Amino acid sequence: MDVPALVEQARAGRPRAVARLISLVEGASPQLREVMAALAPLSGNAYVVGLTGSPGVGKSTTTSALVTAYRKLGKRVGVLAVDPSSPFSGGALLGDRVRMQEHSGDSGVYIRSMATRGHLGGLAWAAPQAIRVLDGAAGCDVILVETVGVGQSEVEIAAQADTSVVLLAPGMGDGIQAAKAGILEIGDVYVVNKADRDGAESTARELNHMLGLGESREPGDWRPPIVKTVASKGEGIDEMAEALEKHRAWMEERGVLSARRRKRAAGEVESIALTALRERIGDLHGDQRLDALAGRIVAGELDPYAAADELVEGLTNGGTADRA
């Protein structure tokens, strides 16, 4: 596969080339490095918005309505629907495809679903690379990343996004769960969707109360807004887009955007390096270097910490040439 040609085709607006690039990174193809190297100078223009919330709160419906709003502004939009509970792309996200169907004929919209369970490093590993393809190769101005809020995943997705949106819906006991799940720390913008249903007002009030209970804010600090939407009718979506824009502007003013991106890149490097190190250590089982160190520990000549230092030193200094 000719990576530079694929990148060129993707940049010329060919959706199939974008899809193939994402498949390469998703499948951890041997060409992954080549793809990432090609995309490095092209990336960094897209604004990445993460949307998370309990199953069924309306993430896909909201995402689809936001796509419409951004398209009206002439922006190219990428959508990444990440399913952290499934090792298969497609299955659980079939409903999402249906809800996104209205954009299927639009060449300014790329929609991709991705399963991350079973991936080494999970979401933290797979999503940022797909985001790079949508950003650098597909030239998206905005990338919307939808993840179901289960366990750790919402925290992980918050770390991937420039702006994190937490969605709630009335009547799901979400307010109380919110505190437990720790989402009160990750939301930059809160959306109470299904505002056509009873209880939306009290959900918003409860959320407002809980957000206010946090540590006191300095003047000029970001105060996460709460937006009420009826995504299925497109109501409140413009307000939501406005809240996102405000957050983006606030981050840019204060240098928060670049700080977040640097932190994200650092985390990515760390995770890739740890994976590489783990693989090399895994390769050492049955290797005489590890065995020799173990023997010295058992003989009382060496403690396990000093042995681990020696092992890591040896791997990082001597072990690279033969594996590059």
Ligand SMILES: Nc1nc2c(ncn2[C@@H]2O[C@H](COP(=O)(O)OP(=O)(O)OP(=O)(O)O)[C@@H](O)[C@H]2O)c(=O)[nH]1
């Ligand atoms: N009444 C009402 N229903 C809505 C609204 N938004 C979405 N729905 C409905 O809620 C259901 C779930 O919507 P989705 O957008 O699939 O929700 P989701 O959060 O993406 O769901 P998962 O991806 O399965 O976690 C669908 O039947 C939608 O039509 C709304 O504002 N009001």
Ligand SMILES: [Mg+2]
């Ligand atoms: Mg969905």
